[in-house]
Amino acid sequence: MPPKKAVKEEKILLGRPGNNLKSGIVGLANVGKSTLFQAITKCSLGNPANFPFATIDPEESRVIVPDERFDWLCEKYQPKSRVPAHLTIYDIAGLTRGASTGAGLGNAFLSHIRAVDAIFQVVRCFDDAEIIHIEGDVDPVRDLTIISEELRIKDIEFTEKALENLKKQTRRGGQSLEMKKLREEEATVEKILALLKDGGDVRKGDWTAKEVEVINPLFLLTAKPVVYLVNLSEKDYVRKKNKYLPKVMEWIKQNAAGDPILPISVSLEERLSRLETEEEVQKELKELGVDSALPKAITAMRKVLNLGSFFTTGPDEVRQWTIRNGTKAPQAAGVIHGDFEKTFIQVIVYNYSVLKELGDEAEVKAKGKVLTKGKDYVVEDGDIILVKAGAAKS
Secondary structure: OOOOOOOOOOOOOOOOOOOOOEEEEEOEOOOOHHHHHHHHHOOOOOOOOOOOOOOOOOEEEEEEOOOHHHHHHHHHHOOOEEEOOEEEEEEOOOEOOOHHHOOOOHHHHHHHHHOOOEEEEEEEOOOOOOOOOOOOOOOHHHHHHHHHHHHHHHHHHHHHHHHHHHHHHHOOOOOOHHHHHHHHHHHHHHHHHHHHHOOOOHHHOOOOHHHHHHHHHHOOHHHOOEEEEEEOOHHHHHHOOOOOHHHHHHHHHHHOOOOOEEEEOHHHHHHHHOOOOHHHHHHHHHHHOOOOOHHHHHHHHHHHOOEEEEEEOOOOEEEEEEEEOOOEHHHHHHHHOHHHHHOEEEEEEEEHHHHHHHOOHHHHHHOOOOEEEOOOOEOOOOEEEEEEEOOOOO
16 A cells, blocks of 8 residues: 655644734834834834833834735726735834833833734844944844843743643642643643743744644743844945844844844835835935845735735725635635625635736636635635625624
8 A cells, every 4th residue: 555645734823813913113222113113104203212212102003015916916907996915013112121020111012012913123233323222332142132031031921820820720630621621731831931941932832733722822922923124224234244244143043043034224214215206216226226125024024924815806996815824715705704704605716826827817717727616725825716605694
């Protein structure tokens, strides 16, 4: 008999399920977070003040996700309405050493970061005598270590509380199924605590599906995916050289292997955001010989959140919908309208790549590439779908 194919077990995702996920901009005070927020969201929050805690309540904004596929579909259909995908971003107050024990804005900061699903961590790698550094001098490796330790200390505190609550319940003893489940939860929380105390981050742990179910309700800070944004001066960004960068890369390799690192010049992005037209922005970038880092930052964030898109198209509207990769057709239909999930019948589907290659829908149909799929169909990134659903019960 031929050997059985090994079934590749899907890695269960840490974090909230769903598609309406939020990202927070995090870093020490005065590293360029609020300026980045202004540039990335094209909105002005007044001048970012040159002192710690200028941002007290997290500001929220939605940014458009850049996607060539959406642009191409709009060009093709010339619809009356165009609705791109969005990413919600928060600007969160600056962290300080000792935040985990309440220093600076301490607990307020940590509750704001708990509420987001992923983190843009801004690391200052530029010298500027005009902009004070909360620690006295520019040392990105020290800054990275402070943030890493503060988040881990807070996670240890959360985890110890959760463990204490579980122990109170398991002390009662007994052999019921509920007690068995509680003991398993207790073992998982002990495993999380051991990892944290050993200097590890929860997102880097190797977890089973059952363990992830225990981790997710804890909303741990080190479980959230991170995109590192290395903030350079405009001069260093243009010449693609920076004295701090090798040390930062080494720290991330040692402590957060696999997390995306993007060099960015927040001062350049902020200057570009003040230009009147897109033509002026492109002209400036061309003269400097660089690209804006913002589109890359947004797409990198979507990738770490494991988000994908599907499209609905037509002359009335072209719309890009956001889903978690691996979402099945009824749940994807539910993103369009809640009733569609309940009354789902089937989807008519073909992928954007097929449409682009063949040129139009008639050709896609003629080549037999339009598929009818049921409840078990997993929607692929770039699918163009038409949902067939029954009438909702009133």
